[in-house]
Amino acid sequence: MTASMDIAQQVDLSALNTLGLPVIAAHYAEPTTIGELQQLLAEAHRQHWPVAVLGGGSNVIPAPYIEGLVIRYAGADTHLEVDGSSGLLHASAGADWPSLVATTAEAGWWGIENLALIPGSAGAAPVQNIGAYGVEIGELIERVVYVDREDSSVKTLSAAECGFGYRDSIFKHALSERAIIVEIVLRVSRNALPRLDYADLAQRVALPATPMAVADAVSAIRRDKLPDPQQLANAGSFFKNPTVPESLAAALSERYPDMPRYPAAGGVKLAAGWLIDRCGLKGFKRGHFGIHERQALVIVHVGGGSAQELGAFANTIAEQVEERFGVQLEQEPRFLGFPA
Ligand SMILES: Cc1cc2nc3c(=O)[nH]c(=O)nc-3n(C[C@H](O)[C@H](O)[C@H](O)COP(=O)(O)OP(=O)(O)OC[C@H]3O[C@@H](n4cnc5c(N)ncnc54)[C@H](O)[C@@H]3O)c2cc1C
Known part of the structure; x- marks a missing residue:
């Protein structure tokens, strides 16, 4: 094959974002191997195309119109x-995350069951260190393999090198314009390790638990709480949970004694x-956007809106929160294909 x-x-690509925003890519490719990906990067370099990575x-x-090349790794x-009761689960970046969780849990392996039904690809999971129900993928990552856009070399990072934090990793910072993740490797176990710290989850899982029972319970709770993007366009939580100084939290707790607060680094x-x-x-x-009726963290798009209108809508929400509580909200979804 030649890359071109x-x-x-x-x-x-309007059908390839769960917010349902209109988007045209000037150039688009779905490599299935590292070799194809390297050929595409060489072509983008020759043509001076900027590269955007989509999962x-x-x-x-x-962006409504993405100049350059959008790459969606499809391997x-x-x-x-398997090594006795522990296992290393290898997943190419294009693997569907919810299916991976379901097949792993069904086969009786513990580790990723609390992350059931989080939409997206395996390759994007380390980017924001996906997390739900007390588990973050960073805890389970053994290594991440990526192609470096600077020289097309294949590199491997350990979990420590990935710099995982709350919805954060090196892939959002130093490697944000460099790494195209091609494979993740996760540690899973045959030994029962149920993580049922969340009361609504614990209530739904009969003991002794199986990984599939936990995954099913997580999926059921998520279906109750979150709008399905197939029915109502959204990107899950639109804002991260903010970390504020203890002094501000204390002042707010005095005014709002029922305000939820959790200890956090910093x-x-x-x-x-x-x-x-x-x-x-x-x-x-x-306009064309709203805050979901059951879940205040989710912005929904009823159709016909634009990225610009969404930005203005999100700003309105963030401004009201800042005015009332003095807390700045940070957006979770990542901009794709906007000029630098
Ligand atoms: C209904 C709903 C519920 C959600 N619930 C949760 C939740 O509970 N917890 C949570 O953490 N997230 C949640 N999310 C967010 C989302 O599912 C995750 O962030 C997911 O990992 C995104 O995967 P994706 O393949 O769709 O990535 P995309 O949206 O396509 O991309 C996300 C970012 O990753 C980059 N990227 C994608 N693939 C690669 C790659 N191979 N190499 C390098 N960079 C790449 C993109 O450039 C972009 O910056 C939810 C989203 C929705 C719509």
Whole structure:
């Protein structure tokens, strides 16, 4: 194959972002191997195309028109390396994350069951260190393999080198314009390790638990709480839970004794959904966007809106929270394909 043969032109990617925003990519390709990916990078270099990396599109705000080349790594092989009661689960970046969790849990392996039904690809999972129900993927990562866009070399990072934090990793910082993740390797175990710290999860799982029972319970809770992007376009939580200094948290707790607060590195973590809800914004609608009626952290798109309108809507929400609580909210979804 030659790389140019596999590059489509002027491609409508509107169906490939769960916010349902309109987007056209000037050039688009889905490599399935590292070799194909390297050929595409060489072609982008020759043509002076900027490169944007897309996974399942469940955490991006795309530009309406993306100049350059959008790459969606489609290699999706998975395999398990078994060593007694522990295993190393290898997943190519294009593997569908919810399916990977379901098949792993069904086979009786513990580790990733609390991360059931988080949409997207395996390759994007380390980017924001996906987390849910007391577990973050960074705890389970053994290594991440990526192609470095600077010289097309294949590199490997250990979990420590990935710099995982709350919804954060090196892939959002030093490697944000460099790494195209091609494989993740996760540690899983046959030994029962149920993580049932969340009361609503513990209530739904009969003991002794199985990984599949936990994954099923997590999926059921998520279906109850979160709108399905297939029915109502959204990107999950639109804002991160903010960490604020202890002094601000203490002052707020005095004014709002029922305010949820959690210990966190560098201060106190607050619940962004609670802050938005307390501004009376649950169910608030303007133009083509709104705050979901049951989940204040989720911005929904009813269709016909644009990335620009979404930005203005999100700013309105963040401004109201800042005015009332003095807390700045940070957006979770990542911009894709906007000029630097
Ligand atoms: C309904 C809903 C619920 C959600 N719930 C959760 C949740 O509970 N917890 C949570 O953490 N997240 C949640 N999310 C967010 C989202 O599912 C995750 O961030 C997911 O990992 C995104 O995967 P994706 O393949 O769709 O990535 P995309 O949205 O396509 O991309 C996200 C970012 O990763 C980059 N990227 C994608 N693939 C690669 C790659 N191979 N190499 C390098 N960079 C790459 C992109 O450039 C972009 O910056 C939710 C989203 C939705 C819509």
